[in-house]
Amino acid sequence: MPESRVYQTSDCDRGKIKGKRITVVGYGSQGRAFALNLRDCGMDVRVALRDSSPSLAEAKADGIEVSSLAQAADADIIILAIPDHEHTLFYDDCLKEKSSHKQIIVFLSGANVYYDNIDFDSRHDVILIAPHGPGSDLREKYLSGAGLSCFLAITPNASEKAKEIGLAIADAIGCSQAGIYETTFRDEAIGDLFGEQALLVGGLAGMTMAVFDKLVDRGLKPEHAYLETVAQLKLLASMIEKYGPAGMMARVSKTALSGSLMAMLLLFNEDFDQRLDKIYEFVASGEFNKFLQNEACNGFVKTREMLKLLQDDPCQQAAETFGRTGDRT
Numbered sequence: 001m002p003e004s005r006v007y008q009t010s011d012c013d014r015g016k017i018k019g020k021r022i023t024v025v026g027y028g029s030q031g032r033a034f035a036l037n038l039r040d041c042g043m044d045v046r047v048a049l050r051d052s053s054p055s056l057a058e059a060k061a062d063g064i065e066v067s068s069l070a071q072a073a074d075a076d077i078i079i080l081a082i083p084d085h086e087h088t089l090f091y092d093d094c095l096k097e098k099s100s101h102k103q104i105i106v107f108l109s110g111a112n113v114y115y116d117n118i119d120f121d122s123r124h125d126v127i128l129i130a131p132h133g134p135g136s137d138l139r140e141k142y143l144s145g146a147g148l149s150c151f152l153a154i155t156p157n158a159s160e161k162a163k164e165i166g167l168a169i170a171d172a173i174g175c176s177q178a179g180i181y182e183t184t185f186r187d188e189a190i191g192d193l194f195g196e197q198a199l200l201v202g203g204l205a206g207m208t209m210a211v212f213d214k215l216v217d218r219g220l221k222p223e224h225a226y227l228e229t230v231a232q233l234k235l236l237a238s239m240i241e242k243y244g245p246a247g248m249m250a251r252v253s254k255t256a257l258s259g260s261l262m263a264m265l266l267l268f269n270e271d272f273d274q275r276l277d278k279i280y281e282f283v284a285s286g287e288f289n290k291f292l293q294n295e296a297c298n299g300f301v302k303t304r305e306m307l308k309l310l311q312d313d314p315c316q317q318a319a320e321t322f323g324r325t326g327d328r329t
């Protein structure tokens with residue numbers, strides 16, 4: 001399989017966006033970082049927010065110009081930094097057939113474009129810039145000069161300048177120092193959704209609860225079970241990031257290593273692989289996309305009900321009681 005191209009600072013020309021009117025829609029995790037980083041490197045940027053938005057005060061305190069959502073239609077470049085389930089409605093209400101000139105729309109995740117949730121008009125070129133981390137990381141790494149890497153994609157029918165503009169924006173927000181990885185909307189959408197569902201969010205939370213609950217069911221006190229599981233996750237996760245899964249295992253005790261290798265044989269069998277295939281198909285077939293659209297229309301009722309069950313789990317109670325740091329929401 002050919003390696004994907006990785007662009008560096010020398011591949012980018014910020015001049016391509018200098019003087020263009022850039023509107024960042026939303027001032028949450030990514031919106032704040034995009035807006036501040038673009039502002040700090042001299043770009044003409046403002047944030048579009050709802051009239052009564054709770055984010056308004058923060059944007060003003062940061063010295064960022066704020067406009068109405070309707071004014072986004074006047075921009076040359078529109079960066080959609082609002083939750084994914086809000087994209088279609090926002091596009092239909094505020095952008096579709098509203099502009100007199102060709103505009104670039106930047107998505108920070110690929111799903112809505114890949115699953116055809118938006119009926120674009122011909123005034124819009126579409127780009128994906130997906131930073132590899134939350135907005136706080138993007139901002140901190142911009143300020144430190146290290147930069148945070150990102151994915152970049154353009155749609156097959158986008159104009160030639162779309163990629164140059166994508167590279168210029170990614171560079172201006174600090175991604176080129178760490179690498180701008182070329183991809184497709186499809187690969188970003190599926191990789192992001194499957195990765196978070198099977199491992200980073202669903203897999204990790206589910207496995208943590210299952211193991212904690214088993215220890216407590218078999219007689220350990222909740223605090224003891226917490227210290228043997230939740231309290232040590234961060235250390236092992238950072239070892240995996242630094243050394244890789246096998247590298248982490250090579251660095252733990254021989255007891256932990258040999259026992260864990262045996263446990264992996266029991267856990268990750270054919271049955272497990274079939275379950276992973278089901279999750280993959282749920283994502284790749286578009287079934288999850290339909291589920292999400294439905295949930296968004298219904299105020300996320302089912303999602304809230306399922307989260308409530310997890311909030312009542314003894315592992316969550318233990319984390320709230322014995323956890324020492326951090327925001328646990």
Ligand SMILES: NC(=O)c1ccc[n+]([C@@H]2O[C@H](COP(=O)([O-])OP(=O)(O)OC[C@H]3O[C@@H](n4cnc5c(N)ncnc54)[C@H](OP(=O)(O)O)[C@@H]3O)[C@@H](O)[C@H]2O)c1
Pocket residue numbers: 025026027028029030031048049050052053054055056069080081082083084086090107108109130131132133134135
């Ligand atoms: N967070 C991450 O780690 C991360 C990483 C990579 C990519 N992404 C992608 O980045 C995008 C933004 O995610 P995020 O986590 O930064 O979002 P977020 O923090 O949840 O965004 C909240 C902001 O969006 C505004 N907003 C919400 N609905 C709106 C609407 N209908 N119209 C106008 N403004 C609206 C909110 O304004 P109010 O104050 O009015 O509610 C608030 O300013 C998504 O596509 C996401 O997939 C996120």
